[in-house]
Amino acid sequence: MTDIVKKLLNKMTVEEKIGQLIQVTGDFFKGSESTITGPLSENGRLKDEVKYMIGSVLGTSGSSEVKKIQQDYLAHSSLKIPLLFMADVIHGYKTIFPIPLGIAATFNPKMMKIASQVAASESAAAGLHVTFAPMVDLVRDPRWGRVMESTGEDPYLNEVMAREAVKGFQGNLPIDDSHIAATVKHFAGYGAAEAGREYNTVDMSEWQFRENYLGAYQSAIEAQAKLVMTSFNTMFGVPATGNKYLMKDILRQELEFNGVLISDWDAINELINHGTATDLQAATNLALNAGVDIDMMSFAYITLLEHVDELSKNVLKLIDESASRVLQLKKELGLFQNPYKGLNPEKENDKDIKLAHEKNALEVAEESIVMVKNNSSILPLSFDQRVFLTGPVADTGDLLGSWSWKGDVLQTKSLLFKMKKSFKNISFSEGINYHDRHIKDWDKISQQVSDADVIIVALGQPSSESGEATSMMEPTLPIGQIEYLKKLRQFNKPIVAIVVTGRPLILTQVNELVDAMLISFFPGTKGATALTNILTGKSEPTGRLPMTFPRNNGQIPIYYNSYTTGRPIEFGLQNNETKYVTKYIDGSNDPLYNFGDGLGYADISISESVIQENVLSMSEQIKVSVILQNKSNRSGQTVLQGYIHQKIGETVHPTKALKWFKKIEVPAKNSRKIMMSIPVNELASVHQDLSTSIDLGEYEIMVGLNSTDLVSHNLTIE
Structure with missing residues (x-):
């Protein structure tokens, strides 16, 4: 004091x-x-x-x-x-960036810092001192509406993004006139609300809490966040806001938080x-x-x-x-x-500052867009192609997403507006709105499609259907949008789907009906420009999914870093056992899209992966040399990802856990050598007595461009 x-x-x-x-x-x-x-x-x-x-x-x-x-x-x-x-300045004040789930999809911590810096600068000029962000809750259930405010299902990605958000909002301490204090929320475990239902109970073991959920809060507090917000839910049987063990023993004493608890x-x-x-x-x-x-x-x-x-x-x-x-x-x-610290009406309305911030927003939006399908390299499209644009998200400014406080939907340019400037021949009919099952102007649409080389269908949710108090039983597109897509498929023209959403959706039918698909988590003020730049190849799609996309509603919750069971399906198949294994009798265990998935236009692959040392002590670094090769004629970026699996331990461990990632550019017809380095202390895990330590023994380190196609190396810690 x-x-x-x-x-x-x-x-x-x-x-x-x-x-x-x-x-x-x-x-x-x-x-x-x-x-x-x-x-x-x-x-x-x-x-x-x-x-x-x-x-x-x-x-x-x-x-x-x-x-x-x-x-x-x-x-x-x-x-x-x-x-x-x-x-609540969550992903922008006036200049709106992609929702936090979209910023996580960049797999680029720099983008989170930029978005938070701009939000802080605009907020401070408008007289604010504190933002209720970042939300660092780990989320594995897309039914929960506030998944849009999170950075996804992976503890490590959450920790990295939480740290950068705090740094972006607060800047260097002491906080200056262009920054504001950050509030870490919601302490604790709010993203695990039962059945994905808002304000619902959270019931998890303290081991689970410490192993997967606590790290992001700790990361934000270590970055010196000034405030922490309590969560609505229960934790260990007691509501968080009145939970002395959670707030005093864990938050105050263990995490050494001495700031304001709100x-x-x-x-x-x-x-x-x-x-x-x-x-x-x-x-x-x-x-x-x-x-x-x-x-x-x-x-x-x-x-x-x-x-x-x-x-x-x-x-x-x-x-x-x-x-x-x-x-x-x-x-x-x-x-x-100075009771009026930061308050600056000139800066608040400066047009040059506004343009600079919008340039930042465009950069982040472009990096947030994820291409999950591109059969026959339909994308990118050329200026001369005849394009038919349709769908409920094609001609709307509703691209900002929930918690876009001072963002103006009416001033936000639509996809149609931007695409008209990028294609020589483009026709448009909305076809169907978000929830209507009646197709408008079908005769006109039929003529437009017959004259087109490619159909672009902009599908998705309105922003009002994600965010706080928007839990969904079935996170899917409305049936009318699917039926419209089926009718368009009958023309046998190439179809590109753009899905604008605030959460992972079940897109199984969409995936079957289209030739290419872009997923955009509400991309913000410059979202339409970013999407157009991706469609035309002006920019490379470099986003990766920060959450698993289910194949079916019955799989929820589904996440990549699950634990194996005593009867894994892989073991059963190896032994010709197909009944008494962990599986569904009416569908696959596998999701539609995995965490870390995403495609680019450049043909980049791993041509070589070599671990430097297979036996290490606890004080050393795990080092893997990776050569990325670009076989295509265009430069491109990819996200190199490193995962760890502990083979034997006192407690169970996930089949794989992200421990390293980096966005890397590889020139056309060239290669790059990258050294991936992970401190051995990153292998620490929570034990039965709730202490955290590193187990000696055997591990796997896995390297890939997503979480499924991985090159594996054996590793021993002794």
């Missing part, structure tokens, strides 16, 4: 300290508007004497709006402690619904004892004001601890020196 914080605490009344722990939306201030991102409680009524003691505001931004609220607040505040302004929207009040608190006062006690510093919109901590004289010494101590952490954050952000 710094001197300025100590002095302030000594001056503050108990009521003023409690006020610092309360967060409300900006609409509690006269004439202000705020984005509402959760249910509103009837408890939400503030008297002026409380309003001018609160510590932070969420959901409000814009230089004039923030300045007005801050000025009004300071004019009424006895100690002149400035407000913190926070918001609840999610109304989460303290929801302890009553969970059945662990009888009323709001009891919920308040649970949250305080768990170390929750800021109460977001449940008005639980306001109940402390009703009986200040009766508060115990322990509660007063907890209030002091939380208030000091909030004040310390304000001090670190420089708000005591």
Whole structure:
């Protein structure tokens, strides 16, 4: 605790300290508007004497709006402690980048850092101090709508992207005027909600939690994220927001997090619904004892004001601890020196800055697009080809995705708009909208198709069908879109599908009906330009899938890094056993597309893979020399991926686990030699006693351009 914080605490009344722990939306201030991102409680009524003691505001931004609220607040505040302004800036403020799942698909940590830097710069100019990002929850179930906000199913990819997001948002410490504080969420395990249903229970062993889920939170905290947000779900049988073991023993002590812990929207009040608190006062006690510093919109901590004289010494101590952490954050952000820090109306509306940010957004969007099929090298298309463009996503600006706070769909250019400038002869009919089963203008479409060389069908979901509170029982395209695709297939013309989505979808039928397919996780402000550049070959498709795409709904959850069983199907087939093995009787175990899948236009392959040493000690590096060869006439990029499998251990281990990746450019008709290096300490795993250590013994290191076609080397750690 710094001197300025100590002095302030000594001056503050108990009521003023409690006020610092309360967060409300900006609409509690006269004439202000705020984005509402959760249910509103009837408890939400503030008297002026409380309003001018609160510590932070969420959901409000814009230089004039923030300045007005801050000025009004300071004019009424006895100690002149400035407000913190926070918001959900997830993948862009005004300039919208691909959704985080799309940024993960770049397999390029630099892209995550760039996206976060731009979001921070625009947000800071608009008066924000804190973003509720990154979301680092590991997700294996595409039914959960917030999968779009994650970076996928792999622990290592999550850890790398979490670290870069924090660095991008916060910059070099102390945080300057062009950056904002990051909030790691949701602690913990929120991505494992049962049945993929929003706000549902999470039930997993602590071993599973530590082995696969904890690492990304730890990575973000080690990157010095200033805040952590509690999750809505239970963990180890106790709701996270009131879970003292989770928040104090694991987060505070084990991970050594000493920043601000904030609840999610109304989460303290929801302890009553969970059945662990009888009323709001009891919920308040649970949250305080768990170390929750800021109460977001449940008005639980306001109940402390009703009986200040009766508060115990322990509660007063907890209030002091939380208030000091909030004040310390304000001090670190420089708000005591300048309550209007970062706020810059000129920068907020600078056209040159806007253009530079859009250039960044285009770069990230291009790298996020994944080509999963390209029969007969239909793509890229040439300028002279006659193109028929159709589908519900062809002529819409709805490319931004959920949590695109200040992004403007009406100002976002459509795929049709951009493609008209890239093809000499292009015709268009929407054909069908997102959910209608009736095809419009079929006679016209038939004529357009007959005159075309290739059909491009832009399919997908509206942005409203992914994000918070959008769980789906069956993550598929609407049946009308599939039926329309079937009718187009009857013309026997080459079909290219573009699928714009916020989650992995079951695309089995689509895959069968098309010749080429691009998957775009809501690509953002420059999404249409990025897709057009990929279609025309101006840019190379270099994205890779950060999540497995199921073949069938019954496979969910399905993920690449699963554990083997006592009766693996591979072992059964080797021994002519096809019944008593782990399999379905009505379909394949295999997904439609695997984690790490993705194609490019250049013909790049691994021509040689050599492990440097097969026997290593714990202090050494695993080194594999890989030669990538490009046999084609165009330069291209690929993602080299390194996986580890531990053959024998005290606990079970995944069949493969990503431990290294790098995006690499290989010139046309040329080759490149890459040295992949993995520290042996990356092989550490969680044991039965929940300790983490490296087992001696035999391992496999596998190298490939996806997670299935791998070159394997044996390795011994001794």
